[in-house]
Amino acid sequence: DADVTQTPRNRITKTGKRIMLECSQTKGHDRMYWYRQDPGLGLQLIYYSFDVKDINKGEISDGYSVSRQAQAKFSLSLESAIPNQTALYFCATSDTRAGGSTDTQYFGPGTRLTVL
């Protein structure tokens, strides 16, 4: 969905480096999510945010941190990357305010991260 963008689309880094993945949305949605996708495991929720400055841990938050400084932006950081964080990372948004289509999540194009 072109309304949800992620940068970078691909990144190769080394163990121990700090990495930030950015997500921006023009949909005006209040909720944003970060997932990682590994083959055979589906998508696992890392962090989610229901509004600006609201941060909640998902299933696999260890080793990750996030920031939601504005409604349209939700960034994911790996403070010290390790090889088992090599994965495809997706950002998603949803709109749960009155009149919105509750619960349906819209995904960005993904960031492929490789940690050597």
Next chain:
Amino acid sequence: AQSVSQHNHHVILSEAASLELGCNYSYGGTVNLFWYVQYPGQHLQLLLKYFSGDPLVKGIKGFEAEFIKSKFSFNLRKPSVQWSDTAEYFCAVNARATDSWGKLQFGAGTQVVVTP
């Protein structure tokens, strides 16, 4: 905690064959149910969703799914597949409990390959 099971990890079928992908979830309360599709190299796109009402829901590209509450299932079907249906398919569930509201639980995915 809720969980989502997709019975087949890999399905290979010929064009014009019928497709049915199984999805079961473990949660006794009210749920919202989704099927997402991920075409090769692309992000997840919503195929269809069930919130309430008619348990047989129709989605895009000729797909439909049936919610059977007594079986905790939400199976995806398509009567006649095309080569362009080659993709990975994910079932997802949101349990309408307060602490889970807005959080999707994904199945591991089913890779579908349609041969000409």
